[in-house]
Amino acid sequence: MTDSPRTKYMDRRGWSDIIIGAPYVWLVIFFLLPFLIVVAMSVATKTATAPPFSFGGEHPLINLQAYQRIFTDDLYLRAFLTSLANAAVAMILCLLLGYPMALALTRVSRGWRNILLMLVILPFWTSFLLRVYAWMGLMGRNSWFNGMLTDAWNFLVPVDWAVRSIPMMNTNFAVILVMVYTYLPFMILPLYASLERLDPTLDEAAMDLGSRPSQVFRDVTLPQSVPGIVAGGMLVFIPAAGELVIPTLVGNAADPMIGRVISDEFATARDWPMASAVAVALLVLMVIPTMIYTHFQGRAEGSK
Amino acid sequence: MKRSPVFLITVLCFGFAFLYIPILSMIVYSFNASRLATVWGGFSTKWYVSLLSNKQVMDALILSLKIALVSATFATILGTMAGIALARFRKFKGRVMFSGLVTAPLIMPEVITGISSLIFFILMAEWIGWPGQRGFTTITLAHITFSMVFVTTIVQARMVQADRAIEEAAMDLGSRPWQVLFDVTLPVISPAILSGWLLAFTISLDDVVITTFTTGPGATTLPLLIWSKVKLGVTPDINALATLMVVTVGLGVILAGIILNRAEARRLADERMAYRSND
Numbered sequence: 001m002t003d004s005p006r007t008k009y010m011d012r013r014g015w016s017d018i019i020i021g022a023p024y025v026w027l028v029i030f031f032l033l034p035f036l037i038v039v040a041m042s043v044a045t046k047t048a049t050a051p052p053f054s055f056g057g058e059h060p061l062i063n064l065q066a067y068q069r070i071f072t073d074d075l076y077l078r079a080f081l082t083s084l085a086n087a088a089v090a091m092i093l094c095l096l097l098g099y100p101m102a103l104a105l106t107r108v109s110r111g112w113r114n115i116l117l118m119l120v121i122l123p124f125w126t127s128f129l130l131r132v133y134a135w136m137g138l139m140g141r142n143s144w145f146n147g148m149l150t151d152a153w154n155f156l157v158p159v160d161w162a163v164r165s166i167p168m169m170n171t172n173f174a175v176i177l178v179m180v181y182t183y184l185p186f187m188i189l190p191l192y193a194s195l196e197r198l199d200p201t202l203d204e205a206a207m208d209l210g211s212r213p214s215q216v217f218r219d220v221t222l223p224q225s226v227p228g229i230v231a232g233g234m235l236v237f238i239p240a241a242g243e244l245v246i247p248t249l250v251g252n253a254a255d256p257m258i259g260r261v262i263s264d265e266f267a268t269a270r271d272w273p274m275a276s277a278v279a280v281a282l283l284v285l286m287v288i289p290t291m292i293y294t295h296f297q298g299r300a301e302g303s304k
Numbered sequence: 305m306k307r308s309p310v311f312l313i314t315v316l317c318f319g320f321a322f323l324y325i326p327i328l329s330m331i332v333y334s335f336n337a338s339r340l341a342t343v344w345g346g347f348s349t350k351w352y353v354s355l356l357s358n359k360q361v362m363d364a365l366i367l368s369l370k371i372a373l374v375s376a377t378f379a380t381i382l383g384t385m386a387g388i389a390l391a392r393f394r395k396f397k398g399r400v401m402f403s404g405l406v407t408a409p410l411i412m413p414e415v416i417t418g419i420s421s422l423i424f425f426i427l428m429a430e431w432i433g434w435p436g437q438r439g440f441t442t443i444t445l446a447h448i449t450f451s452m453v454f455v456t457t458i459v460q461a462r463m464v465q466a467d468r469a470i471e472e473a474a475m476d477l478g479s480r481p482w483q484v485l486f487d488v489t490l491p492v493i494s495p496a497i498l499s500g501w502l503l504a505f506t507i508s509l510d511d512v513v514i515t516t517f518t519t520g521p522g523a524t525t526l527p528l529l530i531w532s533k534v535k536l537g538v539t540p541d542i543n544a545l546a547t548l549m550v551v552t553v554g555l556g557v558i559l560a561g562i563i564l565n566r567a568e569a570r571r572l573a574d575e576r577m578a579y580r581s582n583d
Contacts, residue, residue, distance in 0.1 A: 137333060
């Protein structure tokens with residue numbers, strides 16, 4: 001796109017300085033600066049003073065002990081693996097459930113489509129905390145939902161395996177289930193956006209050329225929806241991996257996720273350098289999928 | 305080819321059941337007379353009555369609404385500015401870093417944003433004596449920071465779609481830059497600004513993680529109050545509170561959606577009329 005001089009209508013000194021400057025300065029002070037402090041904190045030394053850290057003095061100026069502990073202490077490695085595994089499983093389940101839903105949304109009539117899309121978006125506006133809470137009610141030992149699942153289980157398995165209720169709360173299963181529940185709209189919307197743009201005549205062309213419906217899906221629909229899959233996957237995976245609320249409420253405290261570890265190191269152990277180092281490590285892990293995403297996005301835009 | 309295969313419709317129904325049954329179940333159990341939250345003991349509205357006379361809940365609600373109002377308004381102003389900057393100013397010094405700064409809070413895990421804000425506020429208090437006490441101010445500042453980027457995303461998307469020719473025409477007809485901004489650009493993107501404000505408002509009203517870290521003595525927002533109770537288990541009064549919140553927000557969003565749709569349809573019709581009368 002080329003800019004003729006007059007399209008830069010607001011591009012004058014003074015004027016544009018305010019519009020760019022105000023949010024810029026705000027984000028530098030309240031986002032970048034705190035973040036840089038955390039990065040610096042990760043190489044500080046924990047002390048018993050208040051605030052509980054120090055640089056230099058009798059300690060090395062740059063203390064890599066916290067990072068060393070991440071790789072040697074079993075707790076941190078396990079927490080990272082649990083987080084990544086939970087987030088990955090939740091992402092895959094969201095995809096398996098969300099893809100057919102998004103595809104179905106493109107096939108229903110226009111009137112229905114608007115209503116159903118609204119129903120997909122609506123949970124996104126309602127309280128996240130309360131949506132997690134709603135599952136606590138369903139998963140408890142005495143709930144109707146647990147009772148129903150227990151009956152189904154007892155009906156299906158041999159009598160020896162019968163249980164009085166299914167232990168769902170405080171398990172990794174609960175964490176994954178609630179993650180799928182809360183993040184499903186994040187998967188459906190980008191998938192729908194990319195599926196909706198597909199040209200239906202391509203499907204027809206493939207059919208005319210003798211493809212069966214499953215082949216049309218595999219050869220035409222699926223490849224074209226890859227950007228939507230990647231975008232949806234990212235939107236689920238990234239917040240899921242750093243999740244704090246869900247594992248705290250329905251997760252297994254003995255097998256914590258990394259968000260819980262960061263929070264505990266900070267608040268309970270008062271080990272700011274350790275909490276910061278784990279936070280930085282988590283961010284590095286987040287940056288990798290983000291780079292894959294931008295790579296895909298760049299390629300998708302390049303091919304247009 | 306079948307246009308709506310049975311399989312897809314089945315999954316769609318299952319998916320919507322999955323999305324809505326937990327909430328519906330919660331709503332039903334908020335009318336449960338029994339103290340045991342998961343065992344049905346007859347219909348009752350007593351939890352709602354006790355909720356409305358609960359001063360703790362009401363105070364928390366008022367604090368949450370105040371924070372959400374102030375933070376959403378500032379977040380909308382700053383976020384809109386950033387959105388306009390990214391969509392209209394092609395090249396400026398530090399653009400790459402600016403767009404990075406606008407994207408980063410979106411993917412930053414909330415725990416990290418929360419901890420870094422807390423460390424920042426504690427150290428600032430240590431170094432320059434501000435903020436003296438954590439509470440309303442620190443929560444609001446943190447909320448502005450992480451909700452403004454959502455406004456930016458919405459406004460930027462709208463700006464990219466908006467027809468630049470109208471702005472250029474206003475320029476050619478002799479409007480000054482600030483007149484173009486207030487008479488043309490802002491009215492055109494006003495639906496995006498409104499949805500940005502609504503999003504910032506609900507994000508603030510709903511936030512637990514960042515608020516836990518930036519709050520101070522005495523500043524208990526509604527989500528913090530719920531958070532501390534919910535950690536202990538499911539109770540019928542929380543069911544009632546949750547029902548009120550979910551229903552209020554749900555109706556609000558549906559209403560806002562209808563109004564925005566109407567406004568957008570009218571704007572498009574006006575635009576078409578304007579073009580036609582030019583021919």
